[in-house]
Amino acid sequence: MKLALVGDIGGTNARFALWRDSRLESVRVLATADFAGPEQAISHYLAAQGLAPGSLGAVCLAVAGPVRGEHFRFTNNHWRLSRSAFCRTLGVSELLLVNDFTAMALGMTRLRDDERLPICPGEADPEAPAVVIGPGTGLGVGTLLPLGAGRWKALPGEGGHVDLPVGSLREARLWQQLHGQLGHVSAENVLSGNGLLQLYRALCAVEDNPPRLASPAEVSAAALAGDPVAEEVLELFCTWLGRVAGNNVLTVGGRGGVYIVGGVVPRFAGFFQRSGFARAFASKGCMSDYFGGVPVWLVTAEYPGLEGAGVALQQALQA
Structure with missing residues (x-):
């Protein structure tokens, strides 16, 4: 050839x-x-x-x-x-x-150890599906299936457009604010670059504070600098990402692990590692024990x- x-x-x-x-x-x-x-x-x-x-x-x-x-x-x-x-x-x-996102999922089979950061410890089941989820311009979600003999199949979908799951009264108030603006509130409406800004504006509206940050980059930078409002927004973002990723693990039996990809999260990798992601990821009521040993990685590979x-x-x- x-x-x-x-x-x-x-x-x-x-x-x-x-x-x-x-x-x-x-x-x-x-x-x-x-x-x-x-x-x-x-x-x-x-x-x-x-x-x-x-x-x-x-x-x-x-x-x-x-x-x-x-x-x-x-x-x-x-x-x-x-x-x-x-x-x-x-x-x-x-x-x-x-x-x-098919290509993105297949790219996970080529990662070196230094191209992923551990978020949740565990041992991937080599015969189970893996979940690949990526906040970027939108929210991509896919499933990676091992076929044996070094071959893989990626199942793309539109999982970024599922309903945003609500897990607390605080989140319910924010969801209500977002619903008033958008109608249907999808996971992508929050878990994306523009979603981060939208979440910041929703929190400002709930707290009756005028928004002063005008871009996703400004929100994440302010959060890392200690701004309390921006810090809560970033924490909510990480928590919601954990909840959505966990839902996908339950849906596909994703004990092959979870790969967090996309251009948004690596910008605040240290914050993400310390955030409530892991708690929300595995907080599934009677199914919480299912997540014991399911690894999660933040992918930092360039291409x-x-x-x-x-x-x-x-x-x-x-x-």
Whole structure:
């Protein structure tokens, strides 16, 4: 097989790398706004590597949204893709499109020990599903299934849009405030970058305090600096993430462990390790004992989506 390329494409950035001998090479991040479509971005990437169109035998792109049919429209940017036109333009014989959270989940199979921080101790059951959950622009949730013989299957879903679970009177007051603004209150409405800001504004409204912070980054920075309101918001965020992650473990039998991914939580990793996440994660009434020994890790790897795209491509070509 010729050289392969993998990509992880978001709303703002597209990450590309060569995939050779089961390893990433020459990772580069390009702004999607700078290119008319994926073909132009990949042609630019290949030229920078001294490669011409036709050099690639296979491409796997991790993309946000459901993947089916000939045409794909990217969710958070202006790009569109026709499978046949893409392959013709770049001289590619194999194009695999996978959901971005499928790639993220598969990327967990490539982690080194120094690319994850322990949050809850335990020993993963190697034959059980693992939960992968990630607050970022939204809230991604997926399940990673071991198939044996070093093969894996990722089950993407829309678990970020489940109802936000309420576990205390304080949370009920905040839920009521959010419900008045949003109607349906999903987990993603709180457990995302914008959700962190939305939660801060809801708490200010409940306490009848004017909000003075204007971005998720300001909220997390103020919390780490000791601001009491922002600190409570971040604690609530961690607690709600624990409750949602625990619900997913119960739903899929996720004794293979839980991976916290995405760009939000690593920004306050130390706070997260000390937070009420672990308590909320395992506080499930008569099922609380189920969580004994279920490990949870915070993933700090730089390119897990690219790694997962490589795993997806490798498994598809070997099938």
